[in-house]
Amino acid sequence: MMSTLPGDCLSHIFSYLSDDSKSLYAFLRVNRLWCVNAIKYLWKQPFHFALILKSTPNYTSHHRNKTGKLTEIFIKCLIHNEIISGGDIQNKRRSARVPLVSPPLFNYVGFIRKLDLDDLGLAIAEWSEYIFSPKYNRNLLSVKLRNAIFSVLIQKKSTKYASIKNFRNDDSLVKEITMRIYTLLMNQIPKLDCLSMKPVDTDRSFSSISEILKVHLEKGAWFNHITKENMSIIHYPRAHVCLAHLVEFEWKIFRTDVKTSSQFLIDLSQICTKIQRIEFDMNTWHLESRPQDLLIPEALKILIESQTCLDEFELRNCVLYSHHIIIGLKNRASTLRRLILRQVSSTNLEFISDIAYLYNLEELRYYGGNMGSKDAWPLSFTHFPELKVFEIDDLFPTAITVNPDALVSDSCPALQTFIYNQKRFYRAESTSSIIESVGLYCQNLRHFECNAEICSTNLLKLVFTSSPNLEKIIITNDRISLKIDELLLVQLKKLKYLELNGSWEFEAERLNYFLTISQPPLSTIVLSKNSCFEDPHLEVLLDCLEGVLTTFHVIKMSKRLSLDMRRQAKEKIENFLYKRKTNVEEE
Structure with a gap:
């Protein structure tokens, strides 16, 4: 049957396997039609x-x-x-x-x-x-x-x-x-969609790289002479034709001087105006380093502003010493939907405060970095009425300063994914502030994840009450023991995934009440380092989630479950999975 499918259908199917080289190689041996359609993805x-x-x-x-x-x-x-x-x-x-x-x-x-x-x-x-x-x-x-x-x-x-x-x-x-x-x-090449220059960093990766490839990273090796030509590729004949319709650009500053790098970005901005995604790695990590030459931020600003449909921008390993990059993004606020910052630090919060003006953002992710101020506050969700994903992971001290002049709305109804992880730098005041904002302004959450210093469950209750359509909850509490019986009074009828890490205490009766009134399609439960979970809790799960629960993991628990209850849980889950598989095969 598959051999009779037209080429367009095969091409569409193979597009979902475009990163699976093993499957694509296997398709080459089926027949000529499959080979023709698979080869273009390989x-x-x-x-x-x-x-x-x-x-x-x-x-x-x-x-x-x-x-x-x-x-x-x-x-x-x-x-x-x-x-x-x-x-x-x-x-x-x-x-x-x-x-x-x-x-x-x-x-x-x-x-x-x-x-x-x-x-x-x-x-x-x-x-x-x-x-x-x-x-x-x-x-x-x-x-x-x-x-x-x-x-x-x-x-x-x-x-x-x-x-x-x-x-x-x-x-x-x-x-x-x-x-x-x-x-x-x-x-x-008739048309290039994605151009990248992301060399191996010998300082970070030399120890883990293959022994057979280390010869290319040595000083004076062929590879070093070859890659010196990378920057001049834009000046080759017909390069302007090949690169004119570039959709993605990824680059990491390495091996080239600042002047050459900045000129390359300026030249690229004159050829490419339709880039939708830019990933730029400055390759600087330390706040104490001397402020980098402003030629690169200025050139990157020119490249950003020359794009008419920039949708996503990701900045890595950067110390911001100027307004250039964020101003460039601000001038593309009408098209920019996704902003990702990884290990981006700044000694002056003003350099990043204009993020609040990116009012069309649908995704904002901030990983690592040091803001250099103890008074930093999370960006208010009300600056981004279209925001769907908000993630902060190990940002010191907590997040980005609020800019009240950029206030757009009094709510964030589109937010569906909220992730706030502060595994190293705990600040209870900031955690309370940001979770309270979620509870007050976001009513349509689907995914809530928090690993920070939570001093009270009242704020969590506010979030769960205001977002009854939650499907995935991951909360971690490594510092103080908290009772969450009050949280189990909230109805969450669509909850599919629950992960509790750390010392969360709750009674088996309250758990039974929650599962009875909510009747959620809770298929996955993960518990780690819990000090209260015992056989009665597991019995409640097996009774209330029979025919629903497919995955149950317990990790480093303080109290050991009885062998009989563990065997019973394994048998019930395996029987359910077997019946479901049989029903699918019969259909």
């Missing part, structure tokens, strides 16, 4: 798939051979496309070697839509290792193919480079090959 980001294990010790010589073969196919495709188009690679004196570069089955280069330049550079470096490996050199046809590729790419005989030692020491040759590949690539 080659959408080929070097990402080839180097998926690059940051782990699991990347071995076997993976090097696979990367080398893929890169060789890629280079052969570039050469073939250039020859048939009548490009400058066509040369009568060199064409005798070209037949060895056989035509590919597909125009693989034409399928590329996502390109990480550092992955491409690493793939070229791996191909260079691969073609001079002892196994490769033992195959006469492979050696002839290598020599033909070199001859076509660099327009010179390659016999002098038969020795790996000579090739390693010739930096000019490495640069020439890289420039030639990049030039052909920019000339042949």
Whole structure:
């Protein structure tokens, strides 16, 4: 039946598996129609798939051979496309070697839509290792193919480079090959959706990276010479055509000087005006470091403001010393929907207070960072009437300052996900303030998660009462023991997931009352480090949630449940899951 599906249907199905290379490779062997539709997803980001294990010790010589073969196919495709188009690679004196570069089955280069330049550079470096490996050199046809590729790419005989030692020491040759590949690539990709430059950080990842790849991170290695060409790719012929419709841009400052980096961003802003998502890693982590050159924030501001449909912006590892970036975002407030800040710090809260003016935000996430002030308060939800997701995770001291001048609404009816985790820096006053705001202004929560210093359950009761449609609750209490019997008087008829971490105390009778009046579809319960949960509590769960509960986990509990009750719980859950599976199969 699947073999009779039209190509459009197959393509739509395969799009859901676009990141599953194993399934896509399996589809290649079904028939030609499946192969044609699967190949375009495999080659959408080929070097990402080839180097998926690059940051782990699991990347071995076997993976090097696979990367080398893929890169060789890629280079052969570039050469073939250039020859048939009548490009400058066509040369009568060199064409005798070209037949060895056989035509590919597909125009693989034409399928590329996502390109990480550092992955491409690493793939070229791996191909260079691969073609001079002892196994490769033992195959006469492979050696002839290598020599033909070199001859076509660099327009010179390659016999002098038969020795790996000579090739390693010739930096000019490495640069020439890289420039030639990049030039052909920019000339042949019809449209690039995502461009990224996210190099491996040797200071952080060198210890965990594969032993076979460490050679590329050493000073003077091929890889370092190759990646120096990344910044100049924007000036290659037809780069403006290839990049004109860029939708995503991801970059991490590394290896390049500030002036070159800032100029690249300015040049990109003149070519690309339709970027929807920008992820920018400043690669600075410490407040005590000297304020970075303002050229980068100024250039990033220009890039942001030049985009007519910027939807998402993510900033990483940055110390804000100026207003530039946030002002740029403020000028895109009409289109910006998602803002994510990871390890973004500031000595002056004024540099980030204008976030309150991003009135169309639907998602605001803030991970880590140091605001440098003990008087910081959470941004009021009433600044963002369209906000659906709000997350703060380990921000010191608590959150971002409130800007009352940016007040837009007196409620936040759209908020569905609230996550507030302060695992290291507890402040009861700030926790109370932000939870009270949720209870007062947000009435449609679906997901509530809090790991902070909660001194009273009254605020939690306010939240649960004002949001009767809650489906997922995760609350953590590691500091003081709190009784939550009052919370169990609230009706939550749609609760599906409940996780209680820490010392929450409640009676079995109150638990029974809550489950009886709410009758929630509570399928998952997780309890950890609880000091009150005993056999009567488990008995209530099994009776009230029979035919509903599918997952029950207890972790590091203070009181051990009896063997009989644990066996009974396991049997009931397994029987229910078996019956449900049987019913599905019968249908």
